[in-house]
Each structure stands twice: as C-alpha cells, then as structure tokens.
Amino acid sequence: MSNESNIERHTIAVLVDNEAGVLARVIGLFSGRGYNIESLTVAEVDQAEHTSRITVVTVGTPMVIEQIKAQLARLVPVHKVVDLTVDTKAVEREMALIKVSGSGDKRVEALRLSDAFRARVIDTTHNSFVFEVTGAPDKIDAFIGLMRPLGLVDVSRTGVVAIARGPEAM
Amino acid sequence: MAAQELTGAEIVIKALVDQGVDTIFGYPGGAVLPIYDALFQQNKIRHVLVRHEQGAVHAAEGYARSTGKPGVVLVTSGPGATNAVTGLTDALMDSIPLVCLTGQVATHLIGNDAFQECDTVGITRPCTKHNWLVNSAKELTRVMHEAFYVATNGRPGPVVIDIPKNVQFEKAEYVGPQNVVHKTYRPKVKGDVEAIKAAVDLIATAKKPIFYTGGGIINSGPFASQLLREFVKLTGFPITSTLMGLGAFPASDKQWLGMLGMHGTYEANNAMHDCDVMINIGARFDDRVTGRIDAFAPNSKKIHIDIDASSINKIIHADIGIVGDAGHVLEDMIRIWKSKAVKIDKSALADWWKQIDHWRDRRSLDYKKSDEIIKPQYAIERLYQLTKDRETYITTEVGQHQMWAAQHYHFEKPNRWLTSGGLGTMGYGLPAAIGVQIAHPDALVIDIAGEASIQMCIQEISTAMQFMAPVKIFILNNEYMGMVRQWQELLHGGRYSHSYSESLPDFVKLAEAFGAVGIRAKTPGELDDKIKQMIDTPGPVVFDCVVDKFENCYPMIPSGAAHNEMILGDDPEAAMVTEEGKMLV
Secondary structure, three states: OOOHHHOEEEEEEEEEEOOOOHHHHHHHHHHHOOOOOOEEEEEEEEOOOOEEEEEEEEEEOHHHHHHHHHHHHHOOOEEEEEEOOOOOOEEEEEEEEEEEEOOOHHHHHHHHHHHHOOOEEEEEEOOEEEEEEEEOHHHHHHHHHHHHHHOEEEEEEOOOEEEEOOOOOO | OOOOEEEHHHHHHHHHHHOOOOEEEEOOOHHHHHHHHHHHOOOOOEEEEOOOHHHHHHHHHHHHHHHOOOEEEEEOOOHHHHHHHHHHHHHHHOOOOEEEEEEEOOHHHOOOOOOOOOOHHHHHHHHOOEEEEOOOHHHHHHHHHHHHHHHHOOOOOEEEEEEEHHHHHOEEEOOOHHHOOOOOOOOOOOOOHHHHHHHHHHHHOOOOEEEEEOHHHHHHOHHHHHHHHHHHHHHOOOEEEOHHHOOOOOOOOOOEEEEOOOOOOHHHHHHHHHOOEEEEEOOOOOHHHHOOHHHOOOOOEEEEEEOOHHHOOOOOOOOEEEEOOHHHHHHHHHHHHHHHOOOOOHHHHHHHHHHHHHHHOOOOOOOOOOOOOEOHHHHHHHHHHHHOOOOEEEEEOOOHHHHHHHHHOOOOOOOOEEOOOOOOOOOOHHHHHHHHHHHOOOOEEEEEEEOOHHHHOHHHHHHHHHOOOOOEEEEEEOOEOHHHHHHHHHHOOOOOOOOEOOOOOOHHHHHHHHOOEEEEEOOHHHHHHHHHHHHHOOOOEEEEEEEOOOOOOOOEOOOOOOOOOOEOOOOHHHOOOOHHHHHHO
16 A cells, blocks of 8 residues: 555654653554654753653555544543644754854854854854754754864764644644 | 551552552562562562463463453563563563563662662663653652553553552652542543444445454443444444454354455455455554455445554555444444435345355365364354353464464454464463463363464463362374464475474373363364363363364465455465565564
8 A cells, every 4th residue: 555656744642641651652552653753852841740642753645644643532631632743834943952062163153054054053162063943844944954064073963853833722 | 637647558458448459460589579579568469470470470460461451570680571572572462451560770770780670661762651650759659540540541551550669668748549640641442423324425335345244342341232232233244353352252153254254265355355344443454464465346335333443544545534432333323224224235245255255155264074183163153052052262372273263263242362463472371371270260271282382381380270270281292383384385395394382291280280270182083072071071171183284274275365365274285375475474
C-alpha cells in the first residue's frame, strides 16, 4: 500500500496524561511500528490537570498518517489527538541555539546576518557567538545554512511546537 | 464508613475479590512473598500453581477465553516477569483480557541492578495494552481497579501491574471499584448510526455478498454470536470466519463455508475473492487471511466493523468503517435492516450460492484415506465424532495439527475453541487447557497438540496432576515440526533443516512419570477404542497418536498468492511460490 510518491508531512498534537512512561509509550509506538519521527517535543502544559502536550512531526502516506493517529488515540493515557496539518490552520515555531566560532570578517558577517533573521546573541566570547533564533523550521534551516561557512560549530534545536489559529482549544 | 487501612498485599487481594476474581494462576518468588502471604490467609481466591510463568499466562488466557472473564496472573520480579512476556504478547495479539501482577524490587532499589530486578514496565510496554509501576500503596487500589477496567473494556488485552515489595507492606486506604473512574480511557462501543445505515443500504445492493467474521464476535460475548446468527439468517448470505472466530456461527449450518485464509476452504477463499460486498465483523485483515493484498477481493465494497479504530484502514481500505463493539453494532444493524424492510436480490443470491456450491463440490478438505497408517485429518475427524456430543473445549498448540484441528473439528458454540492465532505460540495449548478445565471442571478439555509443540510447556502436566484438571493431550505425532517441514518442502527444496523431532521422549512413559495415563494409537483400526479409553479416563491423559509423517496441510494459499490461487491436496504440483512470496512467509 505504500506509495513513495504521496508521502506527506504532518504535525500532530497529542494531549496526554502526564504519567510515568507516557513519552516512552509514544516513542515506542513510532519505533515499534516503523513510523518516522522528524521532530518531537514534550512538556507539561497544565500542572493542575497533570497533562502534557506532545507535538510530533511525522511523514508518511495518507494511510500511514491515519494509522499513526489511530494508534496514538488508542494509547490508554492519551486524552486527545489532533492533526494540525489537516484539521486546522496552525502556526508552527521552533527555537534553535546556534554556536558560531571565528574571528575577523566572518564574525562580522555572522553578526550582520543574525540581525536579518532577528536572532539574538545570548552568549559571546572574543571568537564565538551563541545565537537564539525562533521561527518556522525552514527559517532555522536557512539560518543554519548561512552560518555553515562562517564557522558553525554547534546546533541545538527544540523541534516544532504548534498550535491551531483561532479562538478554540485543541 | 471509616477508612480501611490495609497493607498493599491485602489491598491486592481485596481488589481481586471485589473484581469478582475466584482463580489466579501464578508462581511465587521473593518479590511477591507479601502477596502470597495475604493469599494464604484468605479463602475466596483459589491459586493455581503452575510450573513456569509462561504456563500461568496461557492458563489465564484459557480461563479468560472460555469464561469471558479476565484472567489473573501473579508472578515474581525479574525472571518471573520475563517468563510471562510470551504469554502477554500472545494475549495482546489475540485480544484476551488479562491482569498480570508482577512483584518488583523495593522502590529504593529500582535502577540499581538489584537481585531479580528487571525493567518490567519497560519490557512489557509493547506487549501489554497498558501497564503501571505502583510507587506507593496509596495508588494501589486505583491502579488495581483501573487495570480491570482497561483490560476488559474496548478491545480487550493484557495489562501488567508492577508492585515493588515495600509497597506490598505499606499501609493505605482501600477504595471499592465503584469509586474509581479512569481519567482518559473511554472506548467507543456504539457504532455511528449513519454509518450503520449506509452499511445496510450497501448490503441491500449486494449480489455476491459474504460475511467475514473474527474473534471480535467472541470477545463481544455470547449475545454477539446470537445476533450474528440472526443477521446471517435474515440475509441468507454465506459466512466464513477467521481462525479466532470459529464457533461464533455454527459449523453445521448450511450457510457456513468453513474457515478462510491460508489453510481455509476452497469455497470460503474463492467466495472472498469474488464477492461484491464484504461484511467484516470483528476481524482484522491479518496477512494469513488476506494473501496478496493487491489481489484481495478486488471487486468488492468492504464494510469493516471493529472496536479498535486503528484496525480500520490499517491493511485494507474500508468503504464503510464502523468503530464499535460487534454486539452493539449488530443489534443496531438488525434493527435498521428490519425497519427498512430491505429487499435483497434473491435471484442474484441464488446464483451466488450455485457458484459457491460448485466450489464446495471441489471438496478441498478431502485427503487420501489409509487403512494402515493414521492420517492426521482422520484422527481429528474421529476425535470430533467421538466428542462432539459432550461439553467439549478444544485448545491447540501451533502448527499443522492446529490447522487440521481448525479444518476438521467443527464448532457449534463460541468460547469452545482456544488457539494462539496472532502470535502463533507453540506451548500455548496445554496450559490453556488447564485454565479452561479449572473454570469448567466437568467439561471435556482436549489439547490437540504436535509432538514438538507439546514439549514447550510440557512441565504443566504436573500442574494438571496437582489440581486434578483432567485435560486430554491429544498429540498428532509425526516426528516432525510438521509445518516447518511442509514449508521446507514447498519453499526450500526439501532440505529439512532441523525440523526432524530427534530424540523424542516416550510419551506414554512420560505421562506415567507424571502420574498421568499414557495411551498410544498406531493404526486406524484401534483409534476409536483408544479415543474412547482416553475420554473415559478420569484424570489427565497423554495420547500419543502416531500419524503419517509426511502428510501436508492442504488446501493452502501459498505466500504471495491470491485467494483464488489455492493449492489443493490432490494437486500439489501447483505449489509454486514466487521469490517475493518467500519473503512474505
């Protein structure tokens, strides 16, 4: 049933009960059934209710994407599964910390470009910067691409978080 | 009412009693001693001591599948838990409700590689429906009651509760099951009415319909089987079933086509292939059923009713998917069918039956009879004829004998047929039979086995002896791992790599060593008398039925083939398996 040509990328939000091992269940589901994880983020979102929100970006055929959602929904501690790519218009953001080492022209150029991307300098030495940059994943990809010839040494990315536009909760 | 303070171990026992548990299957060890101590001081729950933890889980499966109640297992930490893993996976694949309690090292030792420590929740996460590590006695009551709720509601399955030893000593308040509501788990049991109406409309247009039913009907309970019978009668359509669904519809009925799939009947598989409307109730399009996916019932519209939304559109596209319990959906479907006063195309249906009768005439389960040697099919036929009028339960191991049992033993009622369908676990049958016998002390319980499979959990004969569970182990002894040998013959040029059952024990003497009765039959002439002798023996029997060593199990859909490309027993030259097919087996 898999057809290479109709692979889609979906961002799925999963609201789970924040019990021990819940993240392992989600990750185990993906690895055990051979689904892809492009990125995955998780944090508690409601302390009183003990709920966490997992945002997972995955790729697959429409049939596989449907399976992923159904499989997630049948996990016992899962409250809700929403496909932010299909069900709603959503905004997606990712943050990255990017370390660039070097001196001279390259250092100046890195700083100039960071300004164009509205990246912030959050650490500096005489021969390095750490930039904080936020945006859609392709913006971060572009920034990393520009930094590569300028002395890129280290990248740390959060993975995508996403939320639906409009007044409703998920 | 004043709050009751109980130890964790007492909470476990009280929760089991409140959940209606009368029997548990287990094996003691260091990390569950407090629970065993609490068990010793009560008389509401019977404990069946097995000889290996895998046996405990299979026995609990047998108990569960034959009663409709959840099975309960109690094992220790470390090896106790890891030995249970095969049984848990088996129960997950076949949707059997189980609650498995495992001991764990004390909480302060967890993660320290303590003696008999293992990461039980980590190991059992993929082979359970859900599992819990209980960190304090305060959580224990809630988790116990939740566990029964999760195991038995929605698609049933096994759950594990891992209880550290110090938690078993710790005191906490006990709460009754009525006060525990699960936070998140709300499975859908009622099907969407609009979808059911659409399904009825589609069924009404059918010219070549077929019911394809599975274990979901059995799991839904006897009422679902009744409703299925009613609906099949209302429509007059043919019906086939998966291995797991046998017994939901009576095999003696004219509308019954026999089992479908790899070793299903010619008429069932051809009817599946040629049908125009397929009504799947509680089956999951397993690869042993579908054969080649892109050639599966190519001209049909498919209705799929399943309690698990993830089963729908997983393998085969459903034109109408209905998420719900088989019984509930059937009830609605029959009501809507009647209220719409559906008129089916009777002449098309008559033509369809004519075609099916033509396939039936092929008599695909026939085999060459012999006067000198016991054919395995003949052995099952005789066993069926001599036991069918009793309250009989059949379990099996895995392999050729299992398929012959499915083909030649016929079931009229649900919950009478217990086999490892999804996982295909050799060693399932004997402990499962013990579980059935414990639940139904007066029934005739027979494990149809092979000489290879039976050795995988043979130690449980000792359990049968101890608990006076008079199970009959009917071994079709062909001195081969027969199904492995069959595939080596068909796929690997007859190179029988390690499939000969070398150095077999003398099963009659083995039975006697356990204190059971051993019987051997070598010729067709003596078979009936020996089977009667087995039935009349009050205790456990090991029946060594020496059968034709080289008989193969037909009919067969070779791997990578379609339903209408079956190999029949009298035409084995057609056994062509493609290179792609070899990869699929």
